[in-house]
Amino acid sequence: MLGASALLLALALMVVRFLQLSWPVWKAHGLGWIVGTHWAPAEGIFGALPFIVGTVVTSVIALVIGTPIALGTALFVSEIAPAKIRRPISDLIDLLAAVPSVIYGLWGIIVVLPLLQPVEQFLADSLGRFIPIFAGPPSGTSFFAAGVVLAIMIVPTISAVTREVFVTVPQDVREAAFALGATRWEMIRYGVLPPAQAGIVGAVILGLGRALGETVAVLLLIGQIPSISKSIFSGGYSMASVIANEFGQSQEPLHLQALIAIGLVLFVVTVLMNIFARLLVGRAKA
Amino acid sequence: MAASFEISNLSAWYGKRLAIEDISLSVEPNQVTALIGPSGSGKSTLVRCLNRLHELLPGARAEGKVILDGENIYDDAVDAVSVRRAVGMVFQRPNPFPTMSILDNTIAGFKLNGRKPKAELQEIVERALTAAGLWDEVKDRLSAAATSLSGGQQQRLCIARAIAVQPEILLMDEPCSALDPVATLRIEDLIMELRERYTIVLVTHNMQQAARVADRTAFLLGELAGDPGRLIEIGPTKKIFTQPEDKRTEGYITGRFG
Numbered sequence: 170m171l172g173a174s175a176l177l178l179a180l181a182l183m184v185v186r187f188l189q190l191s192w193p194v195w196k197a198h199g200l201g202w203i204v205g206t207h208w209a210p211a212e213g214i215f216g217a218l219p220f221i222v223g224t225v226v227t228s229v230i231a232l233v234i235g236t237p238i239a240l241g242t243a244l245f246v247s248e249i250a251p252a253k254i255r256r257p258i259s260d261l262i263d264l265l266a267a268v269p270s271v272i273y274g275l276w277g278i279i280v281v282l283p284l285l286q287p288v289e290q291f292l293a294d295s296l297g298r299f300i301p302i303f304a305g306p307p308s309g310t311s312f313f314a315a316g317v318v319l320a321i322m323i324v325p326t327i328s329a330v331t332r333e334v335f336v337t338v339p340q341d342v343r344e345a346a347f348a349l350g351a352t353r354w355e356m357i358r359y360g361v362l363p364p365a366q367a368g369i370v371g372a373v374i375l376g377l378g379r380a381l382g383e384t385v386a387v388l389l390l391i392g393q394i395p396s397i398s399k400s401i402f403s404g405g406y407s408m409a410s411v412i413a414n415e416f417g418q419s420q421e422p423l424h425l426q427a428l429i430a431i432g433l434v435l436f437v438v439t440v441l442m443n444i445f446a447r448l449l450v451g452r453a454k455a
Numbered sequence: 456m457a458a459s460f461e462i463s464n465l466s467a468w469y470g471k472r473l474a475i476e477d478i479s480l481s482v483e484p485n486q487v488t489a490l491i492g493p494s495g496s497g498k499s500t501l502v503r504c505l506n507r508l509h510e511l512l513p514g515a516r517a518e519g520k521v522i523l524d525g526e527n528i529y530d531d532a533v534d535a536v537s538v539r540r541a542v543g544m545v546f547q548r549p550n551p552f553p554t555m556s557i558l559d560n561t562i563a564g565f566k567l568n569g570r571k572p573k574a575e576l577q578e579i580v581e582r583a584l585t586a587a588g589l590w591d592e593v594k595d596r597l598s599a600a601a602t603s604l605s606g607g608q609q610q611r612l613c614i615a616r617a618i619a620v621q622p623e624i625l626l627m628d629e630p631c632s633a634l635d636p637v638a639t640l641r642i643e644d645l646i647m648e649l650r651e652r653y654t655i656v657l658v659t660h661n662m663q664q665a666a667r668v669a670d671r672t673a674f675l676l677g678e679l680a681g682d683p684g685r686l687i688e689i690g691p692t693k694k695i696f697t698q699p700e701d702k703r704t705e706g707y708i709t710g711r712f713g
Contacts, residue, residue: 252513341550345613348508349564349620350540359567363554 191430208395223407228380230316239327247335266325274386277318307402310392323376334368384409408435457484458623465519476683489669497684506542507535543617549609551601558597564620587615607638
C-alpha cells in the first residue's frame with residue numbers, strides 16, 4: 170500500500186515536472202499542437218500527430234502479429250511439448266526476452282528488412298488494391314518493418330508471462346476436460362484459456378508497454394519521416410524515437426521543450442492504451 | 456445401456472516404473488465394483504487405465520486388453536477421445552471448470568467437443584442435476600459460478616457433468632476423499648441410485664464405504680514397497696469382507712496392515 174502510494178506520487182511528480190519543463194510549448198500552441206500534422210522545428214512548427222500515429226500503428230501491428238505467436242508458443246511449451254524439451258524452450262524464450270533492443274534493431278535492418286521486401290510487395294499487389302493501409306509501393310523502412318521487429322521483441326515477453334499463467338491452471342481442470350472426451354485443443358480452449366484470461370491480458374499489456382516505449386529498434390526501422398501516411402508500408406516516425414534522435418542535437422529551447430511535451434504525450438498514450446485494453450477485456454468477459 | 460469391462464493382463468507404467476502388473480478382472484453391468492487396497496497398490500492407476508487417462512501423463516503407458524462393448528479400448532484403431540466420451544469419470548477432488556456457471560458445467564461435455572445434445576438443453580440439465588441429487592439446491596441459481604457451491608455440492612455437480620453425456624460406464628476415483636461425512640453419505644446414496652442405470656467402478660480407501668455400496672469388491676496389493684500392484688482377489692463384497700480366500704485380503708480388511 171505504502172509502496173503503491175509512493176509510486177503514484179513519483180509518477181505524479183514526474184508528470185508535473187514534464188509539464189513545467191514543456192510549458193512554453195503548451196502556452197504558445199495550446200492543445201492544438203498535439204493534433205498538428207506538420208513537424209518542422211527549424212521553422213518553429215511543432216505537430217505531434219505523426220509521432221503519435223507512428224507509435225500507435227507500430228504497436229498495434231506488433232500486437233496483432235505478436236500476440237497469437239506468443240500464445241501459441243506458450244501453449245506449446247505448457248500443454249503440448251514433451252516434458253524433456255519444455256525446459257530448454259522456456260529458457261530460450263527467457264533469454265530472447267533479455268536481448269537488448271538495439272540488437273533487435275540492427276538485426277532487423279540487416280536480416281529482417283530484406284526478408285520483408287517480397288512480403289510487403291505481395292501484400293501491396295494483392296490487398297493493397299482494395300485496402301488503403303496495404304497500398305504500395307513499399308519503402309523498405311516503414312511502419313510495417315518496425316511493427317514486425319517489435320512483434321519479434323514482444324513475443325518472448327508475452328510468451329514468458331503467459332506460460333507461467335498456464336502452468337498455474339490446476340491439473341485437475343485439464344483432467345476434467347480430457348475425461349469428458351475433449352481433444353487436446355478442446356481441453357486448452359475450455360480448460361486452460363478461460364481461467365488464464367486475466368493473466369493473458371496482463372501479459373499482452375506488458376508487451377504493449379514494451380512496444381509503445383521501444384526506442385532504438387523503431388528508430389532504425391521506421392524511416393524517421395515525420396509524416397502521416399495511409400499505408401503501413403510507408404516510412405514514419407514514433408514518439409520515443411524522435412525524442413531519442415533529436416534531443417541531443419538541438420539547441421533550440423522550444424524544440425527541446427516540444428520533445429519533452431512529446432514525452433508527456435507518450436506517457437498519456439501509454440496510460441490510455443492500457444485502460445482501453447482493460448476495458449476491452451472487461452467487455453469480453455461480461 | 457449399462458456396459459461391462461472385461462480386463463485382461465493389464466499392466467501400466469510410469470516411465471520405467473511398473474505400477475500395476477497383469478491385472479485381469481471383469482466389471483459387471485449395473486453393479487458397483489469397488490477397488491480397495493492400501494496406498495500405492497495401483498487402484499487409481501487401474502481406474503485411470505479404463506478411460507485411457509493414464510497415458511496422458513508424461514512417460515506413462517499401459518498394455519493389455521480392456522474390452523468395452525466387445526471392443527478392446529487399447530486396440531490401435533480405437534481413438535482414446537472416443538473411449539473417454541463413452542466412459543465418465545469423477546475425481547478425488549471436485550474439479551468443476553472454475554470459470555463456468557453451474558449450468559455450463561453440467562453441459563460441459565457437450566460444449567467441449569461441439570456435440571449437439573439430443574434432447575432439449577433444459578431437459579438435459581434438469582435430468583443430470585436431478586440424478587446427481589443437486590437439482591433442488593441449485594435450480595434457482597443455475598447461472599451462479601460453480602465455485603460458489605460447497606465441496607460436496609461441487610462433487611455432485613461433477614457427477615452431473617459426467618452423466619449428462621450419458622456414458623456407458625462411470626469411473627469414480629475416491630470421490631469422497633475430500634468430503635466431510637455428511638457429504639460422503641449423500642454421494643454414497645447417489646452411487647446406489649446411479650447403479651440402476653450405470654455400471655460403476657469405485658476406487659476407495661475406505662473399506663466401510665466399499666462394504667456399504669459395492670456389489671463386488673476387488674483387493675489390490677503391492678506386497679513390498681515399490682512392488683507393482685496386483686489383483687489379490689475379487690468377489691461379492693460380502694464374501695470378500697467375511698470369508699476372503701486369500702490370507703492377505705483377510706489381513707487387510709481386519710486392519711492388520713494397510
